[in-house]
């Protein structure tokens with residue numbers, strides 16, 4: 001991958017932003033913008049990124065704001081460079097991630113990648129409870145995708161789910177050129193459908 005512009009929600013200590021910044025430095029191309037609501041973490045992340053050398057540091061911008069406000073401002077292009085998103089990594093609070101997807105959706109390029117941490121359709125199937133989170137029961141515990149999200153993504157994403165203990169889902173935003181991939185995009189309709197998330201079937 002050679003993303004020109006990566007956006008992350010939830011910087012925390014800056015570790016994932018550091019890896020993405022190092023990858024951009026390795027590519028000699030691309031930048032990472034990460035947003036964090038807690039200023040202590042913004043400062044910690046800046047320190048970490050500063051320790052990785054000028055090339056990496058200059059490729060990462062950490063903003064102190066709520067992803068939800070930042071996304072709105074981002075839409076109006078007051079904070080961001082005039083750039084669309086190649087890679088969107090949603091990793092703030094799990095219950096905010098559908099809202100973030102909704103807010104950033106228009107800015108993700110066709111052909112871009114969206115990663116949602118902690119999301120996996122198998123996280124807590126009744127027949128296969130998540131051993132790390134047995135209390136989740138037989139539904140995904142961080143809120144259901146809103147109708148708006150379901151409508152947004154309809155037929156527009158292909159999905160790939162990593163079966164890590166906490167789950168991590170990758171989505172590819174289909175572009176006009178590859179619309180004929182047809183069938184593959186149906187998988188996403190299942191992942192974001194209410195029945196699938198609540199019943200895991």
Ligand SMILES: C[S@@+](CC[C@H](N)C(=O)[O-])C[C@H]1O[C@@H](n2cnc3c(N)ncnc32)[C@H](O)[C@@H]1O
Pocket residue numbers: 008009010011012013014015016017035036037038041065066067068091092093096
């Ligand atoms: C799971 S941690 C992020 C971990 C980081 N992405 C990594 O992998 O190294 C979640 C972070 O999101 C931040 N956060 C929570 N709500 C937020 C919001 N509305 N906007 C931005 N950051 C938020 C928390 O303060 C916390 O630092």
